[in-house]
Amino acid sequence: MKVMVSICIPTYNGEQFIKETLNSIKSQSYTNFEVVVSDDNSTDNTLEVVRKFAEEVDFPIYIFHHRPKGIGANWNNSIRRANGKYIKFLFQDDLLEPNCLNEMVSIFGFNNEIGLVVSKRKFLVEKSMKTERTNKWIERHADLQAHLHLPSRRINILNRNFFSSPQFYTSPFNKIGEPSVVMFPKSVFEEVGEFDERLEQILDYEYWYRILKKHEIAIIDESLVKFRIHDQQATNVNRNRQILDYLLYPKILYQNYFWLLHPKVQKQLWLTFHPVPRVIRKLKQIFNRYPL
Template structure:
């Protein structure tokens, strides 16, 4: 175990009171204990800030300015603040496997050429029930990367210096990670740990407004992407496909097939599998609450 290595876990937080205790407990009980937890609040109006302050742990560093600036701004703020060798992404409603940090740090230490590593994830709902499994895979080509997300964003860990070099585009809220992986792909080494290291909260509730906004943001990327600009036919095709996805989402929402639309993204796990089926003592205790 590389417990002598300081790493930085970063959570951008906005109105996260419902699941925040689960998230923080999963971090504070990591097998790798040498970390700082940077939490930047984005103008929460619920009890999120109070919940963070209720945890008496010197590794937690909370930043509150009362403003709502968006996730991209908060991520860049965190990148400027962190002191660890590695930058660990985390959302305020997900749950880490208790060995997540250990696994990813060991991987990065043993593969010094790798800039960013992600993992697969087990998908959970609002009651911590297991919904499915999402296998992470690096798109084999640039064109493939234009059609799918490279990483499950909150599973990534990477060199802090790499994140300081590339940062996030603050105008692309909702597609900030999609843009980041595209911009950096040709000059970076990305890898995946195929085993899941995160319980990713993605309940079967289709957020139409959010989905349509993200597609709109992706179209902004397609319009200014250098590769697509040099291939105008492909560019038009990508933009048209995005508009078709928007129309399809509107249709599916109208006919009430939202759950099917969300569920098809995740592989179904065989049998009646729950959190207790994973060999993780912390998660077993959370499942009982």
């Protein structure tokens, strides 16, 4: 029998696109799955749409109410509630291709070291976001692995040696993808811990790299997800609120990945965060201000 997959959908005021998202689940060729909806106290008709949809399908849909504590807390809650062997994130505005679950689950059977499977994605750009700024963002982020010099094959494997690659610490820092494009065993979640709820902008790839420290990541060279770009998605809302926790990323690398990084990156981070260079800079400032 096929193993169960938990499709985890963190929701908040997502009525505009949630029905389309759910329909993409109904179209899956893989049939052994459950849907776990963790809702952050939506004030629109999101849950009404989900409940009505649940009455029309023959697969289980569970709805859990969650006291809002940030997006990371909602992600964690959806995973904790999951019963499946594998976790497949799907955000309330994104879509799965019909073969998504089947393709991702099959990869785990090839290699016991794999802790995360990721696919490429296509973009669905809403009319309000069809701007020059969006076009430039898509051009830059269309293929997050484009500059990694990976072999031309359907499946590529990243291991922890990637941290020492010169390409690792280059923009864009997220070389893996958004949550909707990944699948991972729930046992990995139990092993590496929960998403860091203090973060907003970088909590996804901070987590993928945490997994990469212990497991391999398989990259499928096929678009299995459609990623929607609209003005109310979390990234755009967070940008408008000037949530810039991506500035914490270098410090996270310094504290948790230093000895895995390329020597040039190590030097850069050491000069920034180690107390000795900071003391030297402070002394230079003092001597320049009060010369002998």
